[in-house]
Amino acid sequence: MTGGAVTALVVAGGASTRYGADKLAEPLGATTVLGHLVNTLPPDWAVVVVGERRPLPRDVTWVRDEPPGGGPLAGIAAGSGAVTTEALVVVGGDMPLAAPGAVALAQALDGAPYDVAAVAAALEHARAHPLLVAWRTAALRAALPADPRDGRVRAVLDAVPYRLLDVGADPVLDVDTPAALDLVRRRLDA
Template identity: 50%
Template structure:
């Protein structure tokens, strides 16, 4: 029996955090940090690829960076996906501390989908699909990587044939401002 994992988590941990005004991923949350909380709650069997400057983590993370740095979330996601050796990449923004259960659900939805479906994308309470909270078949991301990505919006990933999965409540919330962080704390 093959014990190799079927899923790698790609965690986007770069960006400038302009609206937060400080390092939002390092902001205190529930006795740890926003990013550490997310990493600690992802399934332990999933290898982790972090995209951004290397940070301390409570588990093994392979760090990489988009080239050139700062060229946007799509370029970052594709840089991380280039290191994925599993059939599925579960992608999440590092500022989504409560997204781990949703990612598991997205992976399960993708596994149950037809083979021509390249992704399962989370949709928030407002009905907005988030390509940075999704499970992708690795070949679909490899095909997208062949196209230009610098400065291209991450929403272009929605061109991949996908299914949309409602991710209600806190699992779909990100931390962009101090008020968002306070709301995430309250939601716990």
């Protein structure tokens, strides 16, 4: 599983309630938060974005979860149906610096024994980040509940054999507040 054998599944259908505005549309460099993420993913990866269509600097496959707003797990379930590669990396659309971590996770999954279903980005206290995970596509589909609305992504991950990988602080940084967006902008200016 190398190069084009990976799809990025970007979950971008949330309501941005903690942020208070459409955080994915916030300006970041020459594009937006979502645009920066999509533009920095490997060019040979297919990209599936779950959410409302919006302008992006790259061609992607758009998918909507049914019903819209059913939560991240419903978005992952909807997006996984559009994936044709043997592996995918789930990425939160509000994680504009996630691309290097996504690549590292895909590489770690490629080198893992086949019974390892996923490799997740590690957070402190040896916890997995549920929206930065490389999955074997078949394993993810098999683990999804029949009705994923309002389900917990972490529960699906906890139901399969997975490994953790420390990808650093920047890839797991999500834009949930204006202060977090300011931090991302400072990281990009550095």
